[in-house]
Amino acid sequence: MEPKKRICIVGAGPAGLSCALMLKRYGISATIFEKEEIGGLIRNAWRVENIPLMPVRSGEEIAAELQKLIEINGLEIIRDEILSIEDGKLSGAKDEYPYDFLVIATGTRPKRISEFEISDRVSYEYVKLPKNISSLAIYGGGDIAFDGALKAFESGVKPEIFIRSEHPRALPKLIEETRNRKIPLHLKTPIREVRNHEGRLIIVTSEGEEREFDALLIAIGRVENLPRINVVDLSRVLIIGDAAHVNYRQMSIAIGDGIKAAMRIIELLGGA
Numbered sequence: 001m002e003p004k005k006r007i008c009i010v011g012a013g014p015a016g017l018s019c020a021l022m023l024k025r026y027g028i029s030a031t032i033f034e035k036e037e038i039g040g041l042i043r044n045a046w047r048v049e050n051i052p053l054m055p056v057r058s059g060e061e062i063a064a065e066l067q068k069l070i071e072i073n074g075l076e077i078i079r080d081e082i083l084s085i086e087d088g089k090l091s092g093a094k095d096e097y098p099y100d101f102l103v104i105a106t107g108t109r110p111k112r113i114s115e116f117e118i119s120d121r122v123s124y125e126y127v128k129l130p131k132n133i134s135s136l137a138i139y140g141g142g143d144i145a146f147d148g149a150l151k152a153f154e155s156g157v158k159p160e161i162f163i164r165s166e167h168p169r170a171l172p173k174l175i176e177e178t179r180n181r182k183i184p185l186h187l188k189t190p191i192r193e194v195r196n197h198e199g200r201l202i203i204v205t206s207e208g209e210e211r212e213f214d215a216l217l218i219a220i221g222r223v224e225n226l227p228r229i230n231v232v233d234l235s236r237v238l239i240i241g242d243a244a245h246v247n248y249r250q251m252s253i254a255i256g257d258g259i260k261a262a263m264r265i266i267e268l269l270g271g272a
């Protein structure tokens with residue numbers, strides 16, 4: 001009998017978990033590697049209402065559901081960061097792992113402004129902001145910035161959005177929701193400098209205005225996030241979800257990708 005193939009999935013976001021769950025339906029177990037929390041980027045979402053047939057949920061509720069599915073289906077999660085990928089081998093921060101098939105579902109990473117990273121009050125993800133803040137500056141004009149403002153508002157935090165350009169790029173629906181809540185929107189107002197001041201942050205705008213906030217969320221865009229890949233034989237490696245198409249960052253696309261990857265692996269294995 002042919003030895004059992006080892007299937008590894010890097011990333012326990014919607015794409016990686018959907019792949020593992022679909023494989024499980026074929027009776028195949030995969031090993032999932034995750035460096036942070038279960039659920040990936042969707043944990044940050046204020047309200048997810050664009051997934052057909054799924055009731056409206058917050059990102060945190062979705063992450064909790066995913067955690068339950070992991071337990072119900074007995075999915076194997078290894079807490080490690082995969083740093084590089086060679087033919088048949090993953091190198092993690094803690095160990096090395098062999099694979100026969102590999103699914104890379106590592107999502108995206110933020111575009112950074114390193115000179116603003118002066119304390120843990122500055123974050124690129126809402127869920128990584130300190131708790132117990134009462135005011136939040138948000139830098140960016142896309143969906144993540146507006147979504148963050150709505151999430152903050154709902155939690156009793158006072159958000160203000162600073163945008164470099166004249167027009168925000170976010171979904172009209174999100175812009176309207178922030179307008180309905182009278183969340184201040186500063187157009188053509190790039191942030192020039194961020195300073196610490198008595199445990200809070202001073203935000204200096206391009207016009208030289210100085211404002212004090214408890215925290216800053218930077219959401220100026222994202223790029224694909226891939227480990228170092230030194231692989232010659234790519235026939236057993238699949239890249240899925242946001243990592244594969246950074247311009248189409250949607251959970252339903254990531255889920256569909258995960259399911260498709262599982263079906264492709266079944267094909268490569270010669271059918272279930």
Ligand SMILES: Cc1cc2nc3c(=O)[nH]c(=O)nc-3n(C[C@H](O)[C@H](O)[C@H](O)COP(=O)(O)OP(=O)(O)OC[C@H]3O[C@@H](n4cnc5c(N)ncnc54)[C@H](O)[C@@H]3O)c2cc1C
Pocket residue numbers: 010011012013014015016033034035036037038039040041042043044045046047048049050080081082083105106107108143144147148225227240241242243248249250251252254
């Ligand atoms: C604020 C916000 C609101 C959103 N709202 C919506 C919405 O309403 N509807 C919608 O459809 N989409 C929404 N999205 C987009 C959605 O979150 C993403 O499309 C989806 O999470 C992509 O899934 P993914 O699995 O491809 O990647 P991710 O969710 O980014 O998951 C990747 C996972 O891989 C892990 N990882 C990365 N590198 C490594 C490594 N080297 N080793 C081990 N683990 C690693 C990460 O820690 C992460 O857990 C929103 C996103 C944000 C930020």
